[in-house]
Amino acid sequence: MGLFKKLKKAFKKVTGAVKKVVKKVVKGVKKVVKKIGSSKILKALAIAAAVVVTGGAALTAFGGTGALASSQFGSWMMSASQSVLGGTAFGTGATSTIGKLAQGAGNFLAKTAAKPFGAVGGALGSTARVGANILTGQSAFAAGPAAGSPVPFSGAALTGQRDMSNFTDAELKKEFNLTDEELGYFKEDILAQEGSVIAKDASSFAETVVDPSKGVASSPKPGFWQSGAGKFVADVGTGVVKSVATGAAMQYIEGDPEQRGSMSGAAYEGAEFMDPLKVYAAQQGINTDSIYEHMMYGNADPSTVYGNELYRQQTIGVA
Amino acid sequence: MGTPKRQANPIISSSLSEAAGQIVLDGLDAGFDIEDIAPDKGPKIRGEAKFSQENLDELVNLSNKGTPIPGQSLTRDTDNPYPWETPPEFTNPREALDEIVASIMQPEAMKNIVAALAQGAAVADLGTAILYAKFNEGKINPDVMMMLAEPVMYTIMAIGEEANIKYNIEGDDLDEFDDEDYIEEEERKLNEFKNALTDIKKGATKNIEPSKIDTNVVPESILAQVKEKGPEIKSLLSKGEE
Numbered sequence: 001m002g003l004f005k006k007l008k009k010a011f012k013k014v015t016g017a018v019k020k021v022v023k024k025v026v027k028g029v030k031k032v033v034k035k036i037g038s039s040k041i042l043k044a045l046a047i048a049a050a051v052v053v054t055g056g057a058a059l060t061a062f063g064g065t066g067a068l069a070s071s072q073f074g075s076w077m078m079s080a081s082q083s084v085l086g087g088t089a090f091g092t093g094a095t096s097t098i099g100k101l102a103q104g105a106g107n108f109l110a111k112t113a114a115k116p117f118g119a120v121g122g123a124l125g126s127t128a129r130v131g132a133n134i135l136t137g138q139s140a141f142a143a144g145p146a147a148g149s150p151v152p153f154s155g156a157a158l159t160g161q162r163d164m165s166n167f168t169d170a171e172l173k174k175e176f177n178l179t180d181e182e183l184g185y186f187k188e189d190i191l192a193q194e195g196s197v198i199a200k201d202a203s204s205f206a207e208t209v210v211d212p213s214k215g216v217a218s219s220p221k222p223g224f225w226q227s228g229a230g231k232f233v234a235d236v237g238t239g240v241v242k243s244v245a246t247g248a249a250m251q252y253i254e255g256d257p258e259q260r261g262s263m264s265g266a267a268y269e270g271a272e273f274m275d276p277l278k279v280y281a282a283q284q285g286i287n288t289d290s291i292y293e294h295m296m297y298g299n300a301d302p303s304t305v306y307g308n309e310l311y312r313q314q315t316i317g318v319a
Numbered sequence: 320m321g322t323p324k325r326q327a328n329p330i331i332s333s334s335l336s337e338a339a340g341q342i343v344l345d346g347l348d349a350g351f352d353i354e355d356i357a358p359d360k361g362p363k364i365r366g367e368a369k370f371s372q373e374n375l376d377e378l379v380n381l382s383n384k385g386t387p388i389p390g391q392s393l394t395r396d397t398d399n400p401y402p403w404e405t406p407p408e409f410t411n412p413r414e415a416l417d418e419i420v421a422s423i424m425q426p427e428a429m430k431n432i433v434a435a436l437a438q439g440a441a442v443a444d445l446g447t448a449i450l451y452a453k454f455n456e457g458k459i460n461p462d463v464m465m466m467l468a469e470p471v472m473y474t475i476m477a478i479g480e481e482a483n484i485k486y487n488i489e490g491d492d493l494d495e496f497d498d499e500d501y502i503e504e505e506e507r508k509l510n511e512f513k514n515a516l517t518d519i520k521k522g523a524t525k526n527i528e529p530s531k532i533d534t535n536v537v538p539e540s541i542l543a544q545v546k547e548k549g550p551e552i553k554s555l556l557s558k559g560e561e
Contacts, residue, residue: 007451007461014468015443018336019489021469025340026496032344036353038496041343043357043480048346049339050477053470054420073346073356076323284333295412295466297338298331 047073052297324350335469363485367493368439402457412466415459419449419467423474432475433482441487442479446472520554 026041033041173180281287286294328345332338346356395401409415422428435445450464450471459467472488479486487493537545545552 007454007464010461010465011447011451011468014465015447015472015489018469018472019443019492021334021336022488023496025336029340029343033347033353038500039485040353040357042476042496044343044353045336045339046473046476046480047357048342049335049470049473052335052338052342053416053474054424072323073351076327076346076349076351284331294333295416295470296331296333297335297470298329298342 049297322350335473339473357480360483363483364437365493366436366439366479366484366486368487368491403454405457407460407463408458409463410460412463415453415463416467416470418458419453419471420474423449423471423478429478432478433484436475436479436482436484436486439487439491439493441489441491442472442475443489445475449475516556520557 022042022045025045026038029041029045030036030038284294284296323346327342327349330338330341330345332341343356347353409418423432432445436442446468450459450467453459454461454464476486476488485493488495
């Protein structure tokens with residue numbers, strides 16, 4: 001049998017299977033919602049599916065008079081996706097030191113997880129790397145594959161984009177369990193990297209790690225992250241963020257993990273078992289190594305949200 | 320018109336049908352009316368396939384043109400491969416889907432799709448043609464082509480719904496869903512009738528208590544028989560002995 005004949009046969013099977021699934025779902029919906037005709041349910045399914053497939057673009061694609069264009073339902077169903085894209089995992093009202101760090105880094109991470117390559121300013125490379133790492137199941141803070149790629153958010157990767165000025169020496173020592181010697185070493189190390197940091201004095205360690213405020217335009221609007229499922233993801237995310245923050249700090253303290261033998265970034269607290277995508281993938285029975293092979297659908301689907309941008313990221317030179 | 324009482328729940332599924340189903344259920348649960356989700360736009364255009372001798376002749380002519388000689392593809396110049404023999408333009412299904420959906424959403428393409436659906440073309444056939452064309456152009460590989468069958472079919476279905484067409488999904492199945500509804504309705508009515516009969520039967524036999532029977536209404540001779548055969552008396556609607 002030739003290739004084309006095989007394809008034709010396979011395609012017939014696939015389309016047949018699709019029809020079966022459509023019928024099954026129509027029946028499923030009918031069981032829950034009584035006294036609605038199958039045709040009506042089919043119409044609702046087609047509309048909902050078109051909105052999902054086009055990421056909401058179908059809402060206006062059919063012109064101003066279309067059912068979708070004027071549909072409140074269409075906008076409503078995509079609101080979950082927009083909440084994820086908003087990336088307001090931790091709100092904006094944190095006052096404690098770690099709260100601020102988590103808020104900033106968390107929003108940054110949420111943004112990374114939701115839309116890794118959009119509107120992240122000068123930290124694009126590192127963010128992209130973290131996003132790609134999360135997606136591929138690696139440690140969030142692993143270096144990129146390109147030769148000489150720095151660890152994301154490391155001194156080499158970040159250049160002048162740090163703003164964690166609210167951290168005092170005392171807070172740093174307390175939060176990251178540093179000795180005076182370690183703190184001194186850290187400051188020496190950072191200040192030695194001329195041109196790569198904003199921090200010029202001992203009280204601004206925070207400025208040397210991440211710039212969450214510049215990286216993310218955060219919004220206080222509640223959304224997905226405040227919902228039940230969102231809260232769960234956010235809680236998991238908080239764990240990652242905390243470990244990320246701690247790991248990032250330790251990175252500076254201990255230097256290059258390859259040279260010093262320390263664990264890097266998220267691996268410090270075993271974040272590879274905690275990040276949202278891992279949890280999601282585990283629930284779906286997906287191996288994150290082959291996540292691209294899985295087409296996912298829904299208003300909160302990570303692969304939809306990551307979308308094509310992953311393939312447009314700069315992988316060499318910025319890591 | 321229903322108004323949502325809450326935000327949409329995040330939904331993810333590996334099947335578009337299931338994701339759409341869950342979203343619809345979520346919408347209904349949140350307070351939307353089915354009319355809000357799928358508004359009625361009056362009677363639908365029936366996309367019935369009509370027999371055309373001209374089309375049949377064309378198909379016969381095409382199939383009479385012959386097929387390639389076995390091994391013919393191996394004789395082609397390797398420097399000039401067919402587009403599908405070269406690496407595909409899109410290896411990421413998401414990118415390929417965006418490209419295909421964007422091309423489907425072009426006004427001219429939508430016009431043709433609506434016309435085809437209204438003339439009885441099946442959604443599966445149109446989806447196959449679109450994806451196959453993309454494969455032929457070297458845009459996608461066969462694996463991606465298979466993966467995109469469902470979303471492309473749904474996109475075409477949505478276009479059909481927007482155009483208020485009653486379309487075929489696969490082959491000639493225009494009224495399949497309605498027929499199933501009819502069968503289900505019949506079954507439901509039959510079950511209701513059966514249940515009613517059972518209730519009557521139970522009620523009739525349970526309530527016969529000879530002591531309570533009014534002697535002015537029932538003659539004494541019959542009453543004596545009732546007292547004697549009380550438990551054996553069967554309902555008028557009960558099954559007779561064979």
